[in-house]
Amino acid sequence: MVLLFWVFVASRTLAALDPETKKPYRIQVVLRVAPNRVFTPLFHDQLQREVGNRLRLAFGALAKIEVAREHPLFSAIDTKGLDHAVETWDAVSGRATHFVLVDYVAGTYQIRTRSYDGMTGLPGPATLPLRSPDRTGVAGAIAQRIESSFSPVGTVTEVDKMVTLKLKGADLGVPLDRWVKPGHVFAVSRITQANGKQRATRVDWALLEVRSVADAGVLHCKYWQRYQEDALTETAGTLGYRALLLPTSPGRVKVQLLDETTLQPLDGVRLRVRIPGGGKPVELLTNRDGLAITREHFPHFALVRVLSGDAVRAQFPVERIAGRTVVARVKLKEDRESLAALEVRHSAWLRRAYENVRISFERTAELSALLNQSLQAALDAAKKRLPLLEEEITYLTREADQLTRHFRDKKRTLDLREGEQQIAELRAQAKALGEFIGRVDLALKDAGPEKSVGLVQLSERARLLQAEADFAGAIRVFEQLRQIRPEQKEIQDRLDRLKKAWQTHGKEHEAARQFFYDVWPSLDVPGLRAKLEDARKHLATCKAAGDRLTPIKLLGVNARHTVNLKKQLDQLKRTDNEDNRNKAKAILQISAGLLRLHQDAAAWIGATKK
Secondary structure, three states: OOOOOOOOOOOEEOOOOOOOOOOOEEEEEEEEEOOOOOOOHHHHHHHHHHHHHHHHHHHHHHEEEEEEOOOOOHHHHHHHOHHHHHHOOOOOOOEEEEEEEEEEEOOEEEEEEEEEEOOOOEEOOOOOOEEEOOHHHHHHHHHHHHHHOOOOEEEEEEEOOOEEEEEOOOOOOOOOOOOOOOOOEEEEEEEEEEOOEEEEEEEEEEEEEEEEEOOOOEEEEEEEEOOHHHOOOOOOOEEEEEEEEOOOOOEOOEEEEEEOOOOOEOOOOEEEEEEOOEEEEEEEEOOOOOEEEOOOOEOOEEEEEEEEOOEEEEEEEEEOOOOOOEEEEEOOOOOHHHHHHHHHHHHHHHHHHHHHHHHHHHHHHHHHHHHOOOHHHHHHHHHHHHHHHHHHHHHHHHHHHHHHHHHHHOOOOOOOHHHHHHHHHHHHHHHHHHHHHHHHHHHHHOOOOHHHHHHHHHHHHHHHHHHOOOHHHHHHHHHHHHHHOOOOHHHHHHHHHHHHHHOOOOHHHHHHHHHHHHHHHHOOHHHHHHHHHHHHHHHHHHHHOOOOOHHHHHHHHHHHHHHHHHHHHHHHOOOOOHHHHHHHHHHHHHHHHHHHHHHHHHHHHHHOOO
């Protein structure tokens, strides 16, 4: 088994991403002040103004400051809490957002903050609450917290024995060595392009250690990684890599080991922790909670080896952030660790396939809405969408081939059927989209009377409504077409076939359809767990009634549920406690049940196409 912390590669220049050395940072502060009579309109105005003024003075030309009182994430913050809402946010933008919650409790002003960097898609670490006995100190406390937690962003521009990182805003005349010094570490995000939008995904268990800082804001870094497969390479769909400075500080290293499969703490496992580049390693044993804590203080990060006898089962870099326990899931069996990176990659591939199916269903609804405006608007949107969809299909297919090859090299097999099923759905949607473009293009070229164009709009809208599983809506559109062109037998035949296929047979069948259209889409994780058996029974009812239309709705909704479950599972794996372990186990059980349901429905629908 080969375990590497750093890998020599041939020198490569990465140029797809702009380092933005001449552009200032965009810092958005979002204030959420609790309803309380002490917070007068004057207080709101003064707080917004003072926070903005203090930050503009502190950052100067380095950053543009915006202070807002509204944000789309507020609803998630209200329902799920600040930390959960920020940690599950996945927006990519050119802005760093600092959420600030202000309350007044027991005569004290209480302030909670959490940040999110849009360029890397990474949330800042959880922070301790601030308290101020005086309202005049609130703005200063907020501004000081934001200034002290500022994290420069770098872009990887060259990969050799060392990695070259160029800092955003480095050419604005503001020294960045105030924040970045040798020994500091950056988290790494892989920036990809999908469906015309950028996505950012952290490269887990990978850090860039700053070895030197040049005057022009150029950093020379050493790249530490757990998995050899996470080399900083230009793969399909990858635009490049950005990195975010982590708020590390010297202190004790805390590591908790969990079994990758059972999620249970690993007791009595030997660890070896050392400072990169020198020093005697520290030997530790995990306790019954899987926890190991060094007595010695380490600087900004440490290297951890997990041992089984004399064999190294895993090794990874660990950033040293105050108050944080690093949770590592490991496989102690021989050769299992070497597969871990590929399994993570397979999971990411599968999630991306499902997400593309979800997006395709949404785009179909958007196309249907555009048809109400004009054929040309719908045609333009379809022509823009089709190459993006084809690009995603190409990427997913190529990634599947690479995964198969990598697993074969390790003498392992990989079941890709779940993802291949989603790719097949995407191919069908791409084919339908191409046919839509052909029909509408021809209709516009042969456009005659306005009435004729309107008929084409209605006909295409009926097709799209069927594609998004709105069969009742499609029937209504076909009835409109029949009234306009009663002489066209084809319209009547299509309407009759759809009505027959959509007809319900008894109250149980009606209840099953109502469940999949009204109940199933709105369920959260506990709801899915509670209703999964009901879904299986309702699908059986649809099959007994010969209904192959209602399950189409199920497939579209399942794609969205699967994406959400995978996102939540990824988040739960980053922190550990008994509650999170139980939630993760529940999600794994739900996901398995959802997959069986999805495959059953897909097989039933597909039987009519053979």
